[in-house]
Amino acid sequence: MQSPVAERGPQSFDRVLSSMCTEPHPAARRAAERFLTTNPGDPATYTAIAELEHDAVAGLATVTGLTDAVDAETPTALAAHGYVTSGGTESNLQAVRSARDRAETAATATHDPVVVAPESAHFSFHKAASVLGVELRTVPTDDDGRADVDAAAAALDDDAVLLVGVAGTTEYGRVDPIPALADLAVDAGVPLHVDAAWGGFHLPFSGHDWGFDVPGVATVTVDPHKVGRAAVPAGGLLAREREALDALAIDTPYLETASQASLTGTRSGAGVASAAAALDHLWRDGYRREYERAMDLANWLADELAGRGLGVVDPELPLVAFDLPAATFEAVRERGWRLSRTGAGEARVVVMPHVSRESLSAFLADLDDLL
Ligand SMILES: Cc1ncc(COP(=O)(O)O)c(C=O)c1O
Structure with missing residues (x-):
């Protein structure tokens, strides 16, 4: 028997790196x-x-x-x-x-x-x-x-x-x-x-x-x-x-x-x-601040991944695609990270408003553990 709907909640955004939706303002x-x-x-x-x-x-x-x-x-x-x-x-x-x-x-x-x-x-x-x-x-x-x-x-x-x-x-x-x-x-x-x-x-x-x-x-x-x-x-x-x-x-x-x-x-x-x-x-300053925050974070993540020897697609907007061995991709997902892949097979992180330096650091720590 499933629990009543009132006792259920939506997913937490803590480990969501794949979605193009986010926590509403x-x-x-x-x-x-x-x-x-x-x-x-x-x-x-x-x-x-x-x-x-x-x-x-x-x-x-x-x-x-x-x-x-x-x-x-x-x-x-x-x-x-x-x-x-x-x-x-x-x-x-x-x-x-x-x-x-x-x-x-x-x-x-x-x-x-x-x-x-x-x-x-x-x-x-x-x-x-x-x-x-x-x-x-x-x-x-x-x-x-x-x-x-x-x-x-x-x-x-x-x-x-x-x-x-x-x-x-x-x-x-x-x-x-x-x-x-x-x-x-x-x-x-x-x-x-x-x-x-x-x-x-x-x-x-x-x-x-x-x-x-x-x-x-x-x-x-x-x-x-x-x-x-x-x-x-x-x-x-x-x-x-x-x-x-x-x-x-x-x-x-x-x-x-x-x-x-x-x-x-x-x-x-x-x-x-x-x-x-x-x-x-x-509009306009709030979105501008988010663009700058997300872009900084995307560039930082790209550098961190490249520093670990992974091939990274240079981000133009706050989205980072990078090479990740298939087994590691699966292992990362098993640790609860919601991560998706491009058609060509790279992993992709969409730096949405809910994605923070802390969450990406935790993600990198899991990667270090697995790689
Ligand atoms: C560039 C682009 N166009 C269209 C869509 C489709 O949007 P929706 O899922 O809101 O229908 C997406 C979804 O990610 C998208 O990235």
């Missing part, structure tokens, strides 16, 4: 609890959470460099630039859907829509391609794990409806050359979607060009429930033009509002409220 946790019974999918009925979603989208617009939207005088116009999704998967799927459907109405419409993406793109693009009936054409990355611009250029033909760049890859934390990809996209007449689901809250401080300040970037995925420190579920989809979201809108006869652009109907008010609260508390 205390204000985000409180906001999530307060708005548990709301549904932002029906904004005319649940007006309080609809207002908070507006705030959250305004915050995400600032994070991604969509300054025109933030300055817009009419608040409803701002809401047309994005919404709080269930996560990066929904955001990526919706970006593909919007691009496919907008291309369908163009004079040059294709019957075989293709999405071109680097092979480093998150597996959510494979789901999107399968659900939406588009071909996902993946192209190689360079030796350092970033999208190969020449390979992307060669893959863009008349059937292409979208080019994808990743700003913070899931496996290595690499940032694709977004300005070069954006130029390509403009030349090919397709939108560029930037997947910054994980990297988006670090990138404003890292010196990369990655968001809407790069001309040609049409849509961006950025997830509050990852580095943004909101409660799950809170993803973000942002669009430069309101038409990109209008293309997603479906009539909703029995709701108080006339149409809905989100993929899911009923949505988590807890996620939306916690995203708004986290942004309110952490």
